[in-house]
Amino acid sequence: MQKIIKDLVQKNNSKILMIVLDGVGGLPVNEKTELEAANKPNLDNLAAASACGLHMPVGYGVTPGSGPGHLGLFGYDPLEWQIGRGVLEALGLGVELRKTDIAIRVNYATIENGIIKDRRAGRPATEESRKITRRLQEKIRKIDNVEIIFEPGMEHRFAVVLRFPEPLPKGADSIKDTDPQKEGKAPIEVIPGTSQAEIVAEITKKLINEILNVIKNEPKANYVLFRGFSQVPDIPAFADVYGLNPLCIAVYPMYRGLARLIGMEAPSLSGDIKEEIEFLEDNYNNHDFFFMHIKKVDSYGEDGNFKAKADKISEFDTFMPRIFELNPDVLIITGDHSTPALMKSHSWHPVPVILNSPYVLGQTCKAFTERECLKGELGIFPTMNLMPLALANAGRLKKFGA
Structure with missing residues (x-):
């Protein structure tokens, strides 16, 4: 049309x-x-x-x-x-995305005994969550040879951009959300949907572990749920x-x-x-x-x-x-x-x-x-x-x- x-x-x-x-x-x-x-x-x-x-x-x-x-x-x-929410979130927060990027939309969440208790960490005040996100950026700047960009969002949300040194093949963003979509369930494992996504999945696993080391003592925002892995389309x-x-x-x-x-x-x-x-x-x-x-x-x-x-x-x-x-x-x-x-x-x-x-x-x-x-x-x-x-x-x- x-x-x-x-x-x-x-x-x-x-x-x-x-x-x-x-x-x-x-x-x-x-x-x-x-x-x-x-x-x-x-x-x-x-x-x-x-x-x-x-x-x-x-x-x-x-x-x-x-x-x-x-x-x-x-x-x-x-x-x-079909455009991933990660790209939309990052662009909306003012991140200038490149063809080498994987953008991800992230929620702070509350976890207890391995089970998600609150998918939105009680909807924290925006300034409160931004302080946590800024701390993450100070502590985590690179995973292997991949630059990590954190961008604070509204309330429980923020964006993460994985900036690889070279453009990634189509399908590199084929990774399921780790958000189980309902409280009372365990977070979903990071699983690549294609062979092209394997390197992205490995970097993501390492990144989540590093994030959890930083926020593990937060009273509510003690976990993160990754959503909308996506590459930049030509629209x-x-x-x-x-x-x-x-x-x-x-x-x-x-x-x-x-x-x-x-x-x-x-x-x-x-x-x-x-x-x-x-x-x-x-x-x-x-x-x-x-x-x-x-x-x-x-x-x-x-x-x-x-x-x-x-x-x-x-x-x-x-x-x-x-x-x-x-x-x-x-x-x-x-x-x-x-x-x-x-x-x-x-x-x-x-x-x-x-x-x-x-x-x-x-x-x-x-x-x-x-x-x-x-x-x-x-x-x-x-x-x-x-x-x-x-x-x-x-x-x-x-x-x-x-």
Whole structure:
């Protein structure tokens, strides 16, 4: 689809704003989903006047990670472009990656008697975890002939980059996560999935042992879980494909990393919804495509906190008047995947979406909920078709064929 779209693109002065409420889709608890339980009059009124539907990030029954979910939103086929979370995390934290690098996303965790007690080490304060990560960088700089780069992240997260002296063959990042995904289990061993990954696995084993020697006396962050081993892909730039000048507005590093991977401007930013909207307002005249990411909706879903997730959606709704004041030509509000509090995890369920422009039918649904969006004019469609719809509604696509 991108190859066709690239030839149809025409530039104009329109502005497209895509707001991603991470993990917004849910499932009923006491007969209501989080969206149905939230108090969101602005979003509901917008949905009634917009094209609505449900999008499918990867395919029926396939639960997407955040990387594939966002790539689909940006119009990239997630089956073609499979990007590891390690690369996204490192890029988002500002690490300039090379072709010789393996990037890894790491969680601090709590281990007791060989069993993971808390996969996120109690979600430590960011400054607290950064102190530990800085100590690791002071103590560990090389394993054999491989440079080790530690980059502090948010809360329990940080990134590790293994910088080898020479480029690695394809498949060198084929190593399973050591995170068992559930508390009460032992961490997974570092096992190479290909012969090309054997050297990376050996360095990783040595690195984990050295890390544990440094943090073994920490009260909570006394273990590490390695996730998303990945190499840097060669992916088309967003601006080249769509003729847009994009800006990413995201607090969490991984999402800035994904944006940078496809060439978006993605400055570091702290705060929450208020600070993100202020940044949007301050930079609105300098770009024509805006990706704004709201993380905590997903975090509360993964914690199984139904009320907090619904309340975060309600909080976002109170900022909608400021979004309306900007009057973007195309306004999209959706998620990258569903994260039902009922499941405490990402899920395969299609994701509700609002697309507002002067060129939609509207009046096909009454609220921004999963059930109402199912009645919308967009139906259920592949996520990667959302960008062509946005461009068409912005008047940025020429006719195809004679």
